[in-house]
Amino acid sequence: MGMQEPGQQLRKRLLDRAKGAIREKASNPELQAIKAVNLFGDLEVVFNLLAEQAIEWHSLHFPEMGREVRDNPLYLKFVALGDKKNFSESEILKLTSDAGLAKTLSQKAISSMGAPFSQKDMSQVKSLAVLALNAKQEMSGLSSYIDSSMKEIAPNFSSVAGSILGARLLAKAGSLRRLALMPSSTMQILGAEKALFRHIKTGAKPPKHGLILQHPSVRKAGRDDKGKAAKRLAAELSLAARKDFFAEKKIA
């Protein structure tokens, strides 16, 4: 059959069919959660880059602040205050409830060794800080979005893993179906592919954990218990994923 009439009829039929099949596959809510968690990871990186630059730049003007404020989002809010002349106790207290910090900062602002900034300089730094804070805010909205999506897609799995980690594992596996069907030993090292292949190729030590390391029960385990904690969590995650995929009932 060439591309004459019967061939064209078949082609039109299959074009429609392919479009329908694509639409059906793309309608899977798992894809929304995967896109969101991928974005979340990128925003995390973007926030850290922007925050680092904003803080570094503002520290030319007010270097003393870096020793007092360790929390990046709070630091950025202070950067948004702009010139150190604005660092009065009352202004600082609008951004933090820490009275001791407000007192120290306002004193250090007066005797600061930092360079004076022109208005032009300062407005650049301030807008950079605002951009970074906006990224942070976007992350928190995204985080609640991921949380509610994951609770619908995989309630048991995400209650064991936590929503963000759960979504990351889902993204790595590609689908809830694959998460449910994979061996728990694969779940354990999902995200540690580089180390796994190094192990297979060169006989180096196998990885104990992949993404799963982000879970508090693994992260907080002692050095000698990390592998055990990872194995245990992976087993629980496998059970939960299977329950979600095959039974759709919340038990965890």
Place this chain on the structure above:
Amino acid sequence: MVQEKHSAVFLESGKIYTRNLVPGKQVYAEQLIERNGTEYREWIPWRSKLGAGLMNGLKDFPIKPGSRVLYLGCAEGTTCSHLSDIVGMNGMIFGVDISQRAMRKFVFLSEERPNMVPFLGDASNPETYAEFVREVKPSVLVQDVSQKNQSGIFIANARAFLKKGDWGLLSIKARSIDSSANPKDIFESEASEIGKALSVRQVVLLRPYEKDHALISAQMH
């Protein structure tokens, strides 16, 4: 000057080309050139395993004007677009891929090229597209799927759709089969696996265009 190499593949200063079925339209990052009023598309071997096979001395190239081709693992259609150029309006390319992401582009391409047909599906389940492929009656099977049992998939499809004398071209990715074994051993064992159902004619290594890949050509007996 452009010169014919295989039946509708053209050669000029070390590069291969196909005659553009849709003049003026570029499909990927390939160059379009005009010779004597005809537009040709450069077939970039770095982007296409079949193109790499041709560059590396594939002897029998069964895809000719009028051929009907079943292409498993068509992805976005980079290679298929050249096959579509070659088979022309009397031929047909039936493309199967499992990824909706890739199939999206393939659908766009099929809308532009009246000899291409898309199918979103799994090449390891030939029965899902068998009724349509039987209407097409392909005489060539091309497969590029990067799956562990790629030879099994190839044989199942060849048995389902090819007749005696028909050709199959299979791209083997050694790393999909065993990430630690020696690629040469894998190519050998895959070729002997294929040899149980078809007669293997040639095994072409795709270096330097692809790492640890080979193209196997085989014929139904």
